[in-house]
Amino acid sequence: MTLPRPSTDAGRAALDALVTDPGRALAAFDFDGTLSPIVDDPRESAPYPGIVDTLADLAGLIGSVAIITGRPAAAAVAMGGLERVPGITVLGHYGAERWEGGEVLAADPPPGVALVREELPGLLARVGAPEGTWIEDKGRSLSVHTRRTADPDGALALVAPALAELAERADLRLEPGRMVVELRPQGVDKGATLTALVEETGAGTVLYAGDDLGDLPAFGAVAALRGKGLPGLTVCSSSDEVTAVAEAADLVVPGPAGLAELLGELTAAIRGPGA
Numbered sequence: 001m002t003l004p005r006p007s008t009d010a011g012r013a014a015l016d017a018l019v020t021d022p023g024r025a026l027a028a029f030d031f032d033g034t035l036s037p038i039v040d041d042p043r044e045s046a047p048y049p050g051i052v053d054t055l056a057d058l059a060g061l062i063g064s065v066a067i068i069t070g071r072p073a074a075a076a077v078a079m080g081g082l083e084r085v086p087g088i089t090v091l092g093h094y095g096a097e098r099w100e101g102g103e104v105l106a107a108d109p110p111p112g113v114a115l116v117r118e119e120l121p122g123l124l125a126r127v128g129a130p131e132g133t134w135i136e137d138k139g140r141s142l143s144v145h146t147r148r149t150a151d152p153d154g155a156l157a158l159v160a161p162a163l164a165e166l167a168e169r170a171d172l173r174l175e176p177g178r179m180v181v182e183l184r185p186q187g188v189d190k191g192a193t194l195t196a197l198v199e200e201t202g203a204g205t206v207l208y209a210g211d212d213l214g215d216l217p218a219f220g221a222v223a224a225l226r227g228k229g230l231p232g233l234t235v236c237s238s239s240d241e242v243t244a245v246a247e248a249a250d251l252v253v254p255g256p257a258g259l260a261e262l263l264g265e266l267t268a269a270i271r272g273p274g275a
């Protein structure tokens with residue numbers, strides 16, 4: 001197994017730093033589309049086969065492993081079997097929730113979430129959202145999914161103006177993603193969450209892997225941390241659905257299967273020859 005070469009100097013330097021000084025590294029991962037292949041029904045998401053075991057191996061070799069997801073933290077842990085990864089931190093709702101050692105810490109959601117919960121079904125009916133449009137109520141945010149409609153992009157375009165108006169009235173943020181729009185609380189994104197985690201862990205190197213638009217703030221955080229001298233590597237779990245993430249990444253791997261392979265190669269490189 002050979003480690004792939006990132007396409008940027010900064011990415012190559014960070015990968016070298018991670019392998020030579022793994023004890024000070026933080027590796028953080030998105031969940032859907034990165035650890036878990038995209039599926040039609042979000043309730044059926046599951047990690048790519050073997051990837052959680054590889055993460056568990058990696059967690060025993062590097063400083064810290066974390067998940068930063070738009071899912072509720074406990075849902076990601078349950079879907080992923082992530083409690084098997086020693087010492088893992090799971091940050092849900094882009095960082096508004098924290099799961100660690102079986103406990104979830106979070107502040108109460110703002111009142112706008114309840115307003116959206118009440119109005120969203122009627123709003124979707126009024127604008128003529130097509131069959132297959134689905135509301136995912138995540139407790140502190142709600143997502144409108146169109147993957148299971150006949151024309152997912154068309155359905156998103158149809159509902160977008162009304163969702164924008166509702167989000168503004170509820171003082172929530174609109175978070176676009178892969179055939180989904182989420183209405184969620186303001187004030188936190190994956191970039192701020194990753195930066196805080198780097199500070200908290202005292203990481204000397206950071207790796208972040210993601211696949212969707214909501215991961216771009218974390219890529220921005222890696223760039224900002226590099227500006228302060230911290231080696232950082234961004235990895236895109238690529239798809240045909242989103243190209244902006246691959247364009248921003250130091251290293252592009254073909255979806256969760258490619259990430260699983262990369263993590264195996266990284267683990268082998270840290271262990272060294274003969275291990």
Ligand SMILES: O=P(O)(O)OC[C@H]1O[C@H](O[C@H]2O[C@H](CO)[C@@H](O)[C@H](O)[C@H]2O)[C@H](O)[C@@H](O)[C@@H]1O
Pocket residue numbers: 030031032033037038039040041042045068069070071136138143145147177178179180182212214
């Ligand atoms: O931050 P993430 O862990 O990537 O979560 C982002 C959203 O992921 C989920 O939706 C996406 O995955 C689904 C299952 O594969 C797929 O059907 C959907 O089209 C994708 O957008 C999840 O359902 C959302 O709540 C997350 O915000």
